[in-house]
Amino acid sequence: MMRATLFYLSTQPALRRWTETSSFSRKLIKRFVAGMTLDEEISVVRRLNAEGILATLDHLGESVKSTEEAAASRDSYINALDRIGAEKLQATISIKLTQFGLDFGERQCLDNVRPLVSKAKSLGTAVEVDMEASPYVDATLRIVHRLHEEDGPVRAVVQAYLFRTFDDTAALCDAAIPVRLVKGAYEEPRSIAFPTKAEVDSEFVRITHLLLDRGTYPAIGSHDETLLQETERYAARQGVAKDKFEFQMLYGIRRDLQDRLVRDGYRLRLYVPYGDAWYPYFMRRLAERPANLFFLLKNLVRR
Numbered sequence: 001m002m003r004a005t006l007f008y009l010s011t012q013p014a015l016r017r018w019t020e021t022s023s024f025s026r027k028l029i030k031r032f033v034a035g036m037t038l039d040e041e042i043s044v045v046r047r048l049n050a051e052g053i054l055a056t057l058d059h060l061g062e063s064v065k066s067t068e069e070a071a072a073s074r075d076s077y078i079n080a081l082d083r084i085g086a087e088k089l090q091a092t093i094s095i096k097l098t099q100f101g102l103d104f105g106e107r108q109c110l111d112n113v114r115p116l117v118s119k120a121k122s123l124g125t126a127v128e129v130d131m132e133a134s135p136y137v138d139a140t141l142r143i144v145h146r147l148h149e150e151d152g153p154v155r156a157v158v159q160a161y162l163f164r165t166f167d168d169t170a171a172l173c174d175a176a177i178p179v180r181l182v183k184g185a186y187e188e189p190r191s192i193a194f195p196t197k198a199e200v201d202s203e204f205v206r207i208t209h210l211l212l213d214r215g216t217y218p219a220i221g222s223h224d225e226t227l228l229q230e231t232e233r234y235a236a237r238q239g240v241a242k243d244k245f246e247f248q249m250l251y252g253i254r255r256d257l258q259d260r261l262v263r264d265g266y267r268l269r270l271y272v273p274y275g276d277a278w279y280p281y282f283m284r285r286l287a288e289r290p291a292n293l294f295f296l297l298k299n300l301v302r303r
Contacts, residue, residue, distance in 0.1 A: 041274035054269035070101035159184030
């Protein structure tokens with residue numbers, strides 16, 4: 001019921017206009033989104049780098065409706081990479097393959113993504129390929145493996161709540177492909193995903209151990225303090241140096257934990273979204289998984 005209500009609300013033009021101009025939305029954007037423009041994004045990344053924090057840039061938008069929109073997404077990220085290079089920022093880019101035409105076919109998507117990977121390689125940075133809902137997992141992994149085989153600097157994102165993810169992660173480790181582990185934010189059926197937080201947390205820990213044992217510069221993406229502490233304990237126990245992996249968190253979420261990780265000498269990268277597609281981005285996430293709403297509101301009022 002809540003999911004249906006959120007989806008309905010997201011389709012109402014009057015509500016959208018009000019939301020986009022309200023004081024609440026301004027607070028939301030300021031806290032969780034770098035801004036509407038690339039200039040605003042670069043300003044935030046510059047500040048984060050000065051604080052000893054790495055970044056990955058996410059230009060909001062996904063599931064494009066035409067090949068022209070996919071090409072425009074490609075060009076926007078080329079511009080972002082040019083700025084990263086010009087300002088010598090410590091930053092990668094994060095992309096969703098549906099934003100580059102995956103729904104039109106893997107070949108078309110690859111044609112749009114390859115220029116980004118080539119540009120990133122020339123600048124000494126990387127492309128992080130976000131994982132989307134379960135129907136896209138196989139195609140996403142095929143594309144990541146293909147780009148890696150072509151000597152592209154790519155990192156795959158995997159979601160702990162899917163039953164298949166441990167095996168997918170092992171295969172990525174075998175291929176020496178860097179991995180970012182997250183819990184997962186889409187609503188998935190019980191037939192393919194762990195249904196409870198306790199089960200997801202347990203699998204997250206199991207995959208974290210795999211990555212620290214066998215992974216290539218893995219990234220552990222979580223805001224759960226218990227999971228972060230377990231990662232720290234296991235890395236110390238296994239003798240994994242702090243510069244051999246990184247933590248990743250969302251911009252604006254658990255800034256207290258972010259400060260603590262940096263103080264303790266860990267590498268931290270923030271996922272920093274920007275662009276005028278913030279409204280459909282938030283509404284889609286809330287409609288896909290209503291629990292995201294409570295997570296968002298809780299972090300809006302905490303440091």
